[in-house]
Amino acid sequence: AVKEAEPDADTELWLYDPGYTSTACCRSRITYIDGERGVLEYRGYPIEQLAERVSYADVVSLLLDGELPETPTARRQLLAALRPGALPESMAQRLHSFAPDAHPMTVLMSCVASLTALYPQWNPSLAEGDGGSLRVVYGSAAQRRTVALTAMQSVAALAAAILRHRRARAPSAAAAVVLTAIPVREPNRAPSVAAAGADDGDDEPETTFGAAFLRAAWADDPDAPTGAAFTTLADAMDTLFVLHADHELNCSTAAMRHLTSSGADVFTCLAAAIGALYGPLHGGANEAVLKMLADIGDVGNVDAYVESVKRQERKLMGFGHRVYRSYDPRAKIVRQLAHQVLAHRRTRPEGGSSAASTPGDDPLLQVAQALEERALHDDYFVQRHLYPNVDFYSGVVYRAMGFPPEYFPVLFAVGRSAGWLAHWSEMLEEDEHAATRKIVRPRQIYIGPRRRTVPRLPASN
Numbered sequence: 052a053v054k055e056a057e058p059d060a061d062t063e064l065w066l067y068d069p070g071y072t073s074t075a076c077c078r079s080r081i082t083y084i085d086g087e088r089g090v091l092e093y094r095g096y097p098i099e100q101l102a103e104r105v106s107y108a109d110v111v112s113l114l115l116d117g118e119l120p121e122t123p124t125a126r127r128q129l130l131a132a133l134r135p136g137a138l139p140e141s142m143a144q145r146l147h148s149f150a151p152d153a154h155p156m157t158v159l160m161s162c163v164a165s166l167t168a169l170y171p172q173w174n175p176s177l178a179e180g181d182g183g184s185l186r187v188v189y190g191s192a193a194q195r196r197t198v199a200l201t202a203m204q205s206v207a208a209l210a211a212a213i214l215r216h217r218r219a220r221a222p223s224a225a226a227a228v229v230l231t232a233i234p235v236r237e238p239n240r241a242p243s244v245a246a247a248g249a250d251d252g253d254d255e256p257e258t259t260f261g262a263a264f265l266r267a268a269w270a271d272d273p274d275a276p277t278g279a280a281f282t283t284l285a286d287a288m289d290t291l292f293v294l295h296a297d298h299e300l301n302c303s304t305a306a307m308r309h310l311t312s313s314g315a316d317v318f319t320c321l322a323a324a325i326g327a328l329y330g331p332l333h334g335g336a337n338e339a340v341l342k343m344l345a346d347i348g349d350v351g352n353v354d355a356y357v358e359s360v361k362r363q364e365r366k367l368m369g370f371g372h373r374v375y376r377s378y379d380p381r382a383k384i385v386r387q388l389a390h391q392v393l394a395h396r397r398t399r400p401e402g403g404s405s406a407a408s409t410p411g412d413d414p415l416l417q418v419a420q421a422l423e424e425r426a427l428h429d430d431y432f433v434q435r436h437l438y439p440n441v442d443f444y445s446g447v448v449y450r451a452m453g454f455p456p457e458y459f460p461v462l463f464a465v466g467r468s469a470g471w472l473a474h475w476s477e478m479l480e481e482d483e484h485a486a487t488r489k490i491v492r493p494r495q496i497y498i499g500p501r502r503r504t505v506p507r508l509p510a511s512n
């Protein structure tokens with residue numbers, strides 16, 4: 052029998068904290084959460100007020116620069132920098148190397164990672180300096196801002212193009228049509244942040260990032276809503292981006308910081324964050340919620356489903372949160388949005404059945420509301436402080452807008468890219484003032500076999 056190790060004496064004072072439930076690994080000025088009271092603030096501003104009074108572009112300024120834009124010109128410039136424009140040709144080709152039905156998060160993660168090759172000037176590993184220094188390529192606040200906005204714009208442009216590519220589905224002739232439909236930028240031309248968006252041939256500039264994103268994503272969709280319906284959906288989209296913009300050290304932002312500490316370039320760090328977001332316990336939950344609601348199918352099946360959750364045969368997706376011990380403040384806002392959007396939903400959601408005519412008629416919203424009602428009055432959920440999180444109703448809203456479920460986490464990634472890059476920038480700013488950067492490197496408690504002798508294995512003949 053193999054004798055297992057006792058923990059070494061020098062590990063006795065270590066904190067064993069799987070899941071980092073009570074370990075802080077950085078100090079940050081970006082986002083504050085009080086999980087007991089259900090409070091979320093970006094740089095001191097409550098999420099409820101931000102969702103009501105400002106747009107996503109304003110929130111990008113708040114997260115990245117520390118303050119809301121002070122003038123309309125500053126806001127316009129930011130919006131122009133973020134507008135999802137044309138893809139560089141090499142990126143469009145990379146996108147088209149994927150089957151249209153590949154999971155959109157796989158495609159996004161892969162394309163974002165390959166942006167490193169498109170912007171070699173921003174790759175610390177290629178820079179001269181001590182150990183490919185981050186300080187050489189991301190050395191000033193202005194430089195980091197340019198990099199961060201370019202990265203956010205790239206994520207949005209890729210996300211919009213992925214949806215258009217996906218619409219082509221299997222037939223190769225259709226795929227070719229979409230290839231030409233994706234606007235292509237001159238090779239290797241980095242967008243200028245001040246002038247970004249000006250070269251897109253779009254003479255109808257949108258007033259919010261949400262509207263700009265929907266226009267880009269639906270550019271070749273003959274059924275795309277117009278007029279007042281478009282405005283309602285675009286406003287809702289912009290608000291959803293505000294709600295998803297940051298959430299302190301969640302799994303994907305922790306991944307972003309983790310990789311940044313190793314000295315990797317910004318796009319590699321972003322790809323890792325997207326990978327972490329993909330998981331169903333994190334950003335993939337919105338996709339999982341919608342599948343769950345569709346599986347339940349009818350309000351009459353809610354009780355049986357909840358009982359199976361209580362027997363711990365499955366989880367109630369979109370419920371529970373590591374930090375919130377009360378209702379997620381974002382979920383309250385998304386629940387209201389669901390009602391507004393369902394009144395303007397697209398009549399033929401992609402991959403879905405034709406929708407009913409009033410919000411109350413939507414079977415998935417009915418199932419969601421019945422699930423919430425049931426769980427909020429059940430001891431199993433009450434005792435464990437399990438409430439709906441931001442993903443519980445967001446899938447219902449995205450579906451009503453006509454997005455396919457696999458695409459929901461991509462929408463999350465577009466919004467969250469602001470938070471990822473704000474944390475990246477904050478970390479590098481600290482780095483400027485520190486003598487040395489600390490690589491993130493947790494320790495482990497070794498519990499494997501004690502030292503033993505390698506046996507001489509019989510020779511093979």
Ligand code: ACO
Pocket residue numbers: 070301331332333334336360363365366367368369370371372373374435437440441442
């Ligand atoms: N359904 C049923 N039971 C649950 C759920 C759930 N959604 N979430 C937690 N529990 C139970 C656990 O089984 C555990 O029960 P036990 O004490 O009897 O063993 C107890 O509640 C505590 O749960 P933990 O897993 O320890 O909580 P943790 O903080 O580690 O997990 C998480 C948080 C991952 C969000 C979890 O609640 C979950 O899996 N939720 C469903 C997935 C989801 O919606 N994720 C999105 C999160 S928000 C976001 O990332 C944007």
